Amino acid sequence: MNTCQEPVIHLMHAYLDGDISREEEQVLQKHLLECELCREMMDELKMSALFLKDTAPIQAPEGFVSGVMARLPKEKSQAGFQRLLRRHPLVAAAALFLLLMSATLFSSYSNNQQFSFTKQPNLIVDGETVVVPAGEVVKGDIVVKNGNLRIEGEVNGNVTVIRGSKYMASTAVVTGKSEEIDQAFDWLWYKIKSTVKDIFPSSDGEKQGE
Amino acid sequence: MDELVNKRINQVIKGDQDAFEEIVTMFQHRLYHVCYRMLGNPQEAEDIAQEAFVRAYVNIHTYDQKRKFSTWLFRIATNLCIDRIRKKKPDYYLDATVPGTDGLNMYSQIAAAGDLPEEEVERMEAQERVQYEIGRLPEKYRTVIILRYMEELPLQDISDILELPLGTVKTRVHRGREALRKQMGTM
Numbered sequence: 202m203n204t205c206q207e208p209v210i211h212l213m214h215a216y217l218d219g220d221i222s223r224e225e226e227q228v229l230q231k232h233l234l235e236c237e238l239c240r241e242m243m244d245e246l247k248m249s250a251l252f253l254k255d256t257a258p259i260q261a262p263e264g265f266v267s268g269v270m271a272r273l274p275k276e277k278s279q280a281g282f283q284r285l286l287r288r289h290p291l292v293a294a295a296a297l298f299l300l301l302m303s304a305t306l307f308s309s310y311s312n313n314q315q316f317s318f319t320k321q322p323n324l325i326v327d328g329e330t331v332v333v334p335a336g337e338v339v340k341g342d343i344v345v346k347n348g349n350l351r352i353e354g355e356v357n358g359n360v361t362v363i364r365g366s367k368y369m370a371s372t373a374v375v376t377g378k379s380e381e382i383d384q385a386f387d388w389l390w391y392k393i394k395s396t397v398k399d400i401f402p403s404s405d406g407e408k409q410g411e
Numbered sequence: 412m413d414e415l416v417n418k419r420i421n422q423v424i425k426g427d428q429d430a431f432e433e434i435v436t437m438f439q440h441r442l443y444h445v446c447y448r449m450l451g452n453p454q455e456a457e458d459i460a461q462e463a464f465v466r467a468y469v470n471i472h473t474y475d476q477k478r479k480f481s482t483w484l485f486r487i488a489t490n491l492c493i494d495r496i497r498k499k500k501p502d503y504y505l506d507a508t509v510p511g512t513d514g515l516n517m518y519s520q521i522a523a524a525g526d527l528p529e530e531e532v533e534r535m536e537a538q539e540r541v542q543y544e545i546g547r548l549p550e551k552y553r554t555v556i557i558l559r560y561m562e563e564l565p566l567q568d569i570s571d572i573l574e575l576p577l578g579t580v581k582t583r584v585h586r587g588r589e590a591l592r593k594q595m596g597t598m
Contacts, residue, residue, distance in 0.1 A: 214585040218566065242592070249591040253560035256541050261443035262457055269435045269464040273428060 318345040416480045448557045449492035451546045463488035485572045552587030
């Protein structure tokens with residue numbers, strides 16, 4: 202057992218902690234030279250410190266991170282959107298644009314309940330039915346909204362009926378495309394198509410000019 | 412590194428869990444290592460280290476960003492480890508009540524209760540032996556010794572983690588080192 206005084210032992214620990222002044226260190230070194238027991242104790246203390254430092258670092262097991270994530274309380278849904286916005290700003294912008302666009306288009310679809318049709322000479326209107334009389338030739342497109350269309354004569358153009366029915370007599374001739382639109386999505390598609398046509402009139406306009 | 416950590420923490424505060432995943436990835440090994448050394452058992456270490464991260468996530472708004480994040484995280488983990496150790500067995504290390512230096516004799520006597528036969532200790536692999544010797548240390552010395560020698564943290568950081576005065580930390584390091592020296596006299 203070491204019989205030396207506590208202050209010396211304290212100096213040893215201070216030395217091991219790197220917490221010692223130069224004077225104190227000299228006192229300690231001088232004592233260690235003189236006292237074999239203290240020298241032994243110092244070596245043992247150094248050894249146990251070395252023994253601890255010599256440990257292999259231990260890694261967390263695989264799946265540790267996912268384990269933590271599974272244990273977390275659920276996140277607020279708002280954060281998911283913010284993350285989308287941050288990571289894919291273009292996608293988010295496009296999604297927002299489409300959302301707003303379709304909202305306006307949908308509202309115009311449901312707001313516009315009135316019967317209307319493209320004014321063309323020689324069309325006859327019977328209640329909510331537009332009639333292309335037999336033997337007559339209508340030059341140009343016909344669009345009928347919230348009403349029916351009965352074709353007995355000839356139409357040199359496209360025919361579109363929105364929320365209504367189209368009746369074709371056996372004598373009817375339509376040279377262009379003929380469409381009936383009932384659903385909101387058809388309506389949306391039609392709107393987009395006509396918008397594109399407005400923007401690029403050349404692509405379809407040429408065909409119509411034929 | 413601290414800047415990145417604080418950036419991620421701000422994202423977590425806003426509710427972004429993915430940012431927390433990065434934090435866990437950054438600190439998982441260090442935190443697991445400390446828990447493993449404290450508890451000496453891989454399953455318990457994983458459980459407690461994961462629990463520490465969960466608590467950090469839940470209480471992230473209480474973290475003061477002017478301080479080191481690792482210190483805060485280690486504090487949570489060491490507290491959980493200490494709780495677990497105390498629940499597992501009654502605290503028969505009576506060193507706390509022994510004033511002054513006589514404490515050494517007290518706990519070195521009592522620690523002998525859980526000792527293995529000497530031949531068995533000598534057959535151990537070096538790594539196993541380290542864990543065995545650390546496990547024999549009373550919990551309060553074990554904590555400082557692990558943080559000091561295995562994590563190689565400065566004494567001031569240990570004082571911050573354990574919320575103890577620097578002087579107390581020094582004393583515990585000294586006593587822990589002394590206890591280890593005595594334990595390993597047989598080496």
